[in-house]
Structures are given as structure tokens and as C-alpha cells.
Amino acid sequence: MERLSIAMISDFFYPVVGGVENHIYMLSANLIKRGHKVIVITHSHPPDRVGIRWLLPSLKVYHIPFPVIASSATLPNFLTFLPYFRTIVLREHITLIHAHASLSSLGHEGILHSHLMGIRTVFTDHSLFGFEDAASILTNKLLVGTLKNVDAVICVSHTSRENTVLRGELYETDDTNKHSKRIIVNPNVYVIPNALVADKFKPDKIARRSDEITIVVISRLAYRKGIDLLVATAPRICAAFPQVKFVVGGDGPKLIHLLQMRERHRLQDRIELLGSVPPSDVCSVLNRGTIFMNTSLTESFGIAILEAACAGLYVVATQVGGVAEVLPEDMISFANPDEDDVFRAVSEAIEIVSEGRHDPQQAHERIKTFYNWEDVAERTEVVYSAALNSPQRDLMERICRTMQLGPFAGPIYTIILIVDCLFFLFLEWWSPREDLDFVVDHLQK
Amino acid sequence: MGHWEKVLWRRQPFLDNYIPPDAFLSSLRTNPNFQPYTYWSVVLLSSAVTQHLSSLFIFLGIYVRLKDLTLHPHLLVWSSVCCFVVGYVAWVLLDLSGGLDVDYYANFVTTLKSSILMFLALMSLSPVLRTLTAATSSDSIWALSAALFLLNILLADYSSSKLQGHTQERLTSVLSMNAAISSSVVLASRLSDDLSVFALVLFAVEAFALFPMFRHRLQDSPVLFQSLLTITLASFSLVLTASISTTITWLFFFALFGITFIAPGVLIWAQRYKNEIRGPWDVAVPRLN
Numbered sequence A: 001m002e003r004l005s006i007a008m009i010s011d012f013f014y015p016v017v018g019g020v021e022n023h024i025y026m027l028s029a030n031l032i033k034r035g036h037k038v039i040v041i042t043h044s045h046p047p048d049r050v051g052i053r054w055l056l057p058s059l060k061v062y063h064i065p066f067p068v069i070a071s072s073a074t075l076p077n078f079l080t081f082l083p084y085f086r087t088i089v090l091r092e093h094i095t096l097i098h099a100h101a102s103l104s105s106l107g108h109e110g111i112l113h114s115h116l117m118g119i120r121t122v123f124t125d126h127s128l129f130g131f132e133d134a135a136s137i138l139t140n141k142l143l144v145g146t147l148k149n150v151d152a153v154i155c156v157s158h159t160s161r162e163n164t165v166l167r168g169e170l171y172e173t174d175d176t177n178k179h180s181k182r183i184i185v186n187p188n189v190y191v192i193p194n195a196l197v198a199d200k201f202k203p204d205k206i207a208r209r210s211d212e213i214t215i216v217v218i219s220r221l222a223y224r225k226g227i228d229l230l231v232a233t234a235p236r237i238c239a240a241f242p243q244v245k246f247v248v249g250g251d252g253p254k255l256i257h258l259l260q261m262r263e264r265h266r267l268q269d270r271i272e273l274l275g276s277v278p279p280s281d282v283c284s285v286l287n288r289g290t291i292f293m294n295t296s297l298t299e300s301f302g303i304a305i306l307e308a309a310c311a312g313l314y315v316v317a318t319q320v321g322g323v324a325e326v327l328p329e330d331m332i333s334f335a336n337p338d339e340d341d342v343f344r345a346v347s348e349a350i351e352i353v354s355e356g357r358h359d360p361q362q363a364h365e366r367i368k369t370f371y372n373w374e375d376v377a378e379r380t381e382v383v384y385s386a387a388l389n390s391p392q393r394d395l396m397e398r399i400c401r402t403m404q405l406g407p408f409a410g411p412i413y414t415i416i417l418i419v420d421c422l423f424f425l426f427l428e429w430w431s432p433r434e435d436l437d438f439v440v441d442h443l444q445k
Numbered sequence B: 001m002g003h004w005e006k007v008l009w010r011r012q013p014f015l016d017n018y019i020p021p022d023a024f025l026s027s028l029r030t031n032p033n034f035q036p037y038t039y040w041s042v043v044l045l046s047s048a049v050t051q052h053l054s055s056l057f058i059f060l061g062i063y064v065r066l067k068d069l070t071l072h073p074h075l076l077v078w079s080s081v082c083c084f085v086v087g088y089v090a091w092v093l094l095d096l097s098g099g100l101d102v103d104y105y106a107n108f109v110t111t112l113k114s115s116i117l118m119f120l121a122l123m124s125l126s127p128v129l130r131t132l133t134a135a136t137s138s139d140s141i142w143a144l145s146a147a148l149f150l151l152n153i154l155l156a157d158y159s160s161s162k163l164q165g166h167t168q169e170r171l172t173s174v175l176s177m178n179a180a181i182s183s184s185v186v187l188a189s190r191l192s193d194d195l196s197v198f199a200l201v202l203f204a205v206e207a208f209a210l211f212p213m214f215r216h217r218l219q220d221s222p223v224l225f226q227s228l229l230t231i232t233l234a235s236f237s238l239v240l241t242a243s244i245s246t247t248i249t250w251l252f253f254f255a256l257f258g259i260t261f262i263a264p265g266v267l268i269w270a271q272r273y274k275n276e277i278r279g280p281w282d283v284a285v286p287r288l289n
Helices: A019-033 A082-091 A105-117 A134-147 A157-166 A226-238 A255-264 A281-284 A303-310 A339-354 A361-372 A373-389 A395-403 A409-430 B038-066 B075-096 B104-130 B137-153 B173-186 B194-216 B221-242 B247-271
Strands: A006-010 A037-043 A053-057 A059-064 A068-070 A096-098 A120-125 A150-153 A171-174 A182-185 A189-191 A213-218 A244-249 A271-275 A291-294 A314-318 A334-335
Touching: A006 A019, A006 A105, A006 B221, A019 A037, A019 A096, A019 A373, A037 A082, A037 A105, A037 A373, A059 A082, A059 A271, A082 A105, A082 A281, A096 A105, A096 A373, A096 B173, A105 A150, A105 A409, A120 A157, A120 A361, A120 A373, A134 A157, A134 A409, A150 A157, A150 A373, A150 B194, A157 A189, A157 B247, A182 B221, A213 A303, A226 A244, A226 A255, A226 A339, A255 A271, A281 A303, A291 A303, A291 A339, A303 A361, A314 A339, A334 A339, A339 B075, A395 A409, A409 B221, B038 B137, B038 B173, B038 B194, B038 B247, B075 B104, B075 B194, B104 B173, B137 B173, B173 B194, B221 B247
Parallel strands: A006 A037, A006 A096, A037 A059, A096 A120, A120 A150, A150 A189, A213 A244, A213 A291, A244 A271, A291 A314, A314 A334
Antiparallel strands: A053 A059, A171 A182
């Protein structure tokens, strides 16, 4: 494939640690390995992450000086990113942008501005959203507005794709048959899973005492992660299986409930609370246990489950979201999000592990063959070339598509689109392209 | 071409944008917990709003009569006391028919004690209440009381104890009651003599503090009883308003009619547009014992 210049755009990037951040970094690194040029555009983290930073391997990160409003996201305002965006993209000779995460306003803005410079757009959705609460309704409408004019969409699991197709209205309705309305999903929606670096999650070689079973939980301690289920089941498990110990890593608002539970049932010597675990220590925490327990109530991919399975742990997980797609059934026990069923699944897992039916080393070797970033980068390249080869929409078509958004959102978005064009014309006059400092690419022969 | 499976761990011989025709959105459910309303059940539920509005207009009708001295305050005090006794007896009867095991004698003593206390407190406070807003112009009082009554209508608890299962007092219903009582107090301060003030505030306590409790309780009672009460209250309030202003009477009548008969119809009609989407992406609700 010819060499591309790609800009990854998201509010979520290092130094903040998380699933999306890691995904962007690993994908960029592997695309660079495949000979492409990749830059990342994100917001700044004063005082030290400002301006331009370089990350290994030759990944240039632009930190735009926008203030953060909440959970590491910037204020959506549709227009103020354009001057930065135009300069960066022209300087770097970018041909394609790849926006990440549906709550990242920088990503949405990047998709909105790109057509002005003839740049193609790809969007990756990392999370699941419902349809009923006010916040979801508003952000879903924002997403529809953005995805009307995107060239390709990538989702991280099949469940996530179903969700994104419905949320982003990425389908046409077939009106030929009046009785049963079928929906025809746009052909530019792809599923490419996350991956992991299997060598970073190796099972512990030291033979463990077989009469003791440690259950590891690593999760943000929040309601959405199902900590209530953990609080309810942990004392029952401790009472039923005297050989079981818990190690809980993570911090959050539900920590107090765990502490109270531990106090009430006098389980201080059985349940160890580690507080937040830095990513570099995750593997060593995982290696202390034989069973990984994940009681999350919603999960689009469940990278934590995958990491644990890769480190040789047997996994017990609530069957929600895309969790069921991640691992083959003999490496995981599923539970419904209900106290009794979680208890049943954990008992089943304890039985499997104590009978020695789960071989950590073998599990690690298998996961190695399932997921790797080279594969993800290769599959993403296919999406890029499809996006580059798809016909470019002109402004009139964009306006027509934007007007389909609805009687209220349609005109609002169209006005934003047109004002954006005028702002772009102003910038072309204010800072002409000839005056820009273009980046010299020393790699290019 | 093999069989497509909804898994990510195995590379399948399909392109990444392949949409499996049968499996895609197979777990999507629309309106899973949908129970359509029926017209008459909604009409019956809406009678709570009708009763509340009626009691408010009865109060206003009585206030106007007290103010222009066409109603003697003695009559109001005695009818308030009668209403209270009737209401209390009905409450006890409801308790008896509900098979609740309560110590009626102790209950009766506490009720009697607190009602006498209330009676005396109001009586001693009424001279103060009468001159409470002497320095304020009447226009401000009308505006203030209108705003407070509007707040009372908006925040009142119209829910049925049948649907809720528990009769926990919500903050909004307490706010609603406070708004109505404050409004009655400022209105009472425009009256000319202490006895009228006392009579009006006594009636306000019954109409805005005790009656909503009684109404809430009644929603478990037979349909006939509820509709009879609604019709009685509505017609009484209309009769009281009619002699004050014809325009307001008509407006009030159409408001009541709209709330009781038209609004439920609109709700029934709007149900066809209900489209609740549920799927595996929803945040699961943990079930704990």
C-alpha cells in the first residue's frame, strides 16, 4: 500500500491512561512500522504536555492549548479548532484523519473540517451508549451529525457496531416492502477488535500453592463496573470457599462500599484492596491470582478480560455488551448480572481451576494467536484505502445530507457547516498557504 | 464461505464490513416492557389533578366571599370542623375496611390533641397574620399568591399509591403544600377581621395539607367512590366560581374537561409513537438479594 500521512485526532491520549489512549498509541506505532506517517492531535495537559512532543517510535503529538471541561474532554464548539487544524494538516501534508471516541469533541471537529482540505475521514467508536437518558439523546444527535459526512466507521466489537449503526443512523431504510421495514447498513461500517501486546501479559512460571485460590479484580470502582455485585458476592464466596482470597485493584467512588463490606464481614485477611494500580504493575497483580472476575454492567470490548486471560487467569465475567465475543467459551465463565448467578459462575470457575482443567501457559499461547496489533493495523489499512477510494462528497451533497438530520438539528448543523466554510475562506486569506512552514519529510525518498 | 459467528477472537473468512443478514441486530428489542394504557384507567388517574384543581378553586371562591363579607366566618369555621370530622370518620372506616390493626383509641386521642393544639395556635396567631403584610400593596399580594398557587399545582403529588407501592412523602409534595399554605396566609392578611383570618387559614390547612393525604389514600378505593368525589368537588367549585366571574368559570370548566377527558385521549394517541430501543449495549441492572 502506498505511504499515507495519517492524523489521529482524539481528546483522549497520553499522559492519561486508558483503553482509547492505548489503542491510539498502539495503532499509530504499528502503522508507522508499516511505513506510514502518523501524527496525533490532542489537547494539552499543562504544565508539561504542551506544544509538540515526540513519542517512540517517531510519533509526533500536537497538544492543542484547549482547556478541559470534564473527564479529559474539551468543550464542543465546532469552530475554534479550525485554525490549528488547518495549519497542522497542511504543514504535515496529511491525507487522512482518524478520529477516536464519540465523546471527543476534537474528533468531531476534525471530521467536520476535513473536507475543506480534501482530506478523508475515518472514525472509531470505542464505547456503548443507551438511547433513553437525556445525555445519550444529545450526544447521539451530535454523533449522527458528524457521521453523516464521514467516509468510514470502525467499531471495536459486533455489539458495538450494532449500537453505533443505530446511534449514528448509518443505514438506509428499504421502503420497497411496506410491511416489514428492513434496514440496509452502509457498507462503510467495519468491525476491527482491539488487541494487546501478549508479551506484556505472561503467566507466572512459579508453581503456585494449589490449595489456595486468589481471585483478582482490577477495575475502576464505579457503579457501571458492577462493583455492587462484587460487594454482594465476595462475602458469600469467602464463606463458601475457605481457600479463596481476593485481590482488588482500582480506585473510585465504590471503594467505600468495599471497605464497609470487608469491615462488616471481618474479611481483612481475605480481601486485599490495592488502590489504583499503574499500568506497568497490572501484570504483576494479575500474576498473583488464578481467577479474574469482571462484574461490569456495560463493556464494549473488555480489554481487561483479555489481558487477564492472556496472563493465564481463568475469567468470570458478566455477559454484557461485547464481552461474549472476546474469548472462546472454554476460557471464560459467563454470569448474568445477578448476585446468585455470579456466585454460581465463580463457584464453577473455582472448581475448574482447582481441578487443574485450566492451563495458564496454554491459554497464553492461544491468546497470542487470537489478537495482535500487526493484524489490527493491516485491517485498518484496508479501511483507509476504502475511505480514500470512496467518492468525495461535494459541499452541496453535504448540505443535503446534513439537512436530513431533522427539522431542528438539520438547519443548525447546516449553518455550522456553512459558517465553517466561510471561516476557512477567511483563514486562507489571513494566513496564506504559501507562508506556512511545511514539514520536511526526511524519510521520504 | 463458512458460517458467520459473532466472535472476535477468530479471524473469519468474511470482510470486516460484512453484515450478517440474520444475526445483525437480532438481539434488538423494541418496547420490551410496554404496557398500553387504556382510556378509562387514565381518566380515572387524571381525576387526582381534577380534584386538586377543584379544591383550589373552592378555596378561592370562599376567599372572595369572605373578603366581600357575603360569607360569615362562623359558618366557614363550623363547616370546616364538620368536614374534618367527616374526613376523619372516612379515614377510620378506610382503615377498618383495609383490615389494618391499629390502636384506634390511642390514635383518636393523639388526633384530638393535635387538632385542638392546631386550632388554638391558629386562633392566637390570627391577629398577627391579619397585619402581617399591612405594609405591602395588594397587587404584590395577588401576584405572589398566584405564583405560589401555580407552584402548588405544578409540584403536587398526583401519583397513585397503587402504582408506587409505597407512600413515602416526596420533597416536592412538601414544597407544594408549603407554597399553598404560604399563599393562603398572605391572602388571609388582606381580610378585615381576626375571625375571618382564622377561618380561612383553618380551611387552607384542611384543603392543602389534609385533603391531599386523603385523596392519595382514596385512590385505592372503589371507582364509584372516586368518581363521585371528583364530580362533587368539580361541580361545587364551578358553582362557587360561577357567581364571581363567567369568563373564569368557562375557562376553568374547559381546563377541567381538557385534563380529565382530552389529555388522556392525547396520551393514548401518542402511545403509537413509542419506540424504546433495547439491546445488549444497555447498562445492565444488577439484581441483588
